[in-house]
Amino acid sequence: MTEPRTAAADPAADEAVVLRCAGRTVARYEHRPRLAERESPRPYLHPVRTLGGTVVTELRPADHVHHLGVGMAVPDVSGTNFWGGRTFVRGRGPTELDNHGHQRHLAWLRRAEDGFTEELAWERDGVRLLTERRTVDARPLDGTCWALDFTTELVNARDEALSVGSPATNGRPGAGYGGFFWRPPIGPRPPEVFTADAEGEEAVHGSPAPWLAMASDAWTLVFVGADAATRHDPWFVRAAEYPGVGSALAWDRRLPLPPGGTVVRRVVTAVADGRLDRAAAARIAARLTGEETTA
Template structure:
């Protein structure tokens, strides 16, 4: 453990991730708790924070570009018929408290606040576990509850008129290297084929590391994957792919993604086996 503002997650005594609860960032980056750096067991970093290409990408966390018109993703907001636009519409995720805090995981309460008003309350549960001598798993669950008296809806640039940009939800900004990472699922390969599809698992393989993302609940598996490889390496879920996601007053949206973090480049069979092992209770 570290200070009250961050903690270190460990697998078999090895540090594999640092969680920052109160990042000091400008408002336009939509400040939010996040994991960075996340590393393989051999110590290879597999996340980035505020890279030159997208300063609002913050390691591993939950980011949503449109919650009832408020930007919890950071950067410019996509406006229908105008395109990406600089607006003063950014929200912030505020760490409230840890309900549990151990070297192998935590349970955290957060408040999603915009324009002086709390819109969502989140419970975030994160756990790490070893899988093999060269791979471990990050189990990440978030529950978003509408605490307002009115219905809320979650959108994306895609639902606001930008095809192919249905990002919003769990998001992992991976390490950028000289060559773009490989992307594959059980039956598809390449960014063009994998982006926007539904698959039980998806792998992103860099020079000496592989990340395997697996939806661990029925609702999570229904969300299409958002994938970038050529422009930058990033993988996330799409809470609002084809239409806005409505959240009634008192209603809760729950998603769980388990990510295998492995040294080396995994084959399709190896990725499938580790994904299966990671999500098995």
């Protein structure tokens, strides 16, 4: 087994990871960010860029200061908020609570210019609830497009059962967010969102579609569930109020985690320059899932 790389063994271990793809810098990963407790401090990718250099992530926007580029954020792990901001309480609505947790970087298991694997502790008040192994890789697709491959393996670190919830499971219909989440920047007009079979925020929000695309004039993101469990999770989508796409772990029911229980999810996102139509997005999705056929 590869030995973890720690700060003591590697002076560069505390530096942010810069991801490169096709000879270009495409993302920066902040694994030890300095954030307020209310924002549920956690590692994130920002800025993420197209191969042409266009930024496709937003950090701490005024509308939701706890939105942090690309990462893992869960609003309810047995009552602990790993999302940031207020907590939705049944019968009370969004409520300020002293219940924020944080994700703490433990060690690098692999670190290279095109990707990394790290171990993280999800903690609250010094108590570890979850241990995560996170793997992120960047790979080229063609001259105008690359893919960010994001895999998370969450393990219940307690000797008691835990569960993952969302505002929806706590009484707010349609707000099943929590899990992998990507916050793009706001543009001059809302981006288009579509799947293979549906178009528009209302139609695709809550859909367990194999892939989903969000497109602006400057960039297109094609999100693909890369395994059966991830494809089963509905997509959480915002476009009109702000752009955001997430893969929901607890859309309408809590996700149980027995002691030692593990949840694995993998989302691969194609990052393309310019606006892609449905046919082009579908071809990329097929390529990412290995379902591409040749004539």
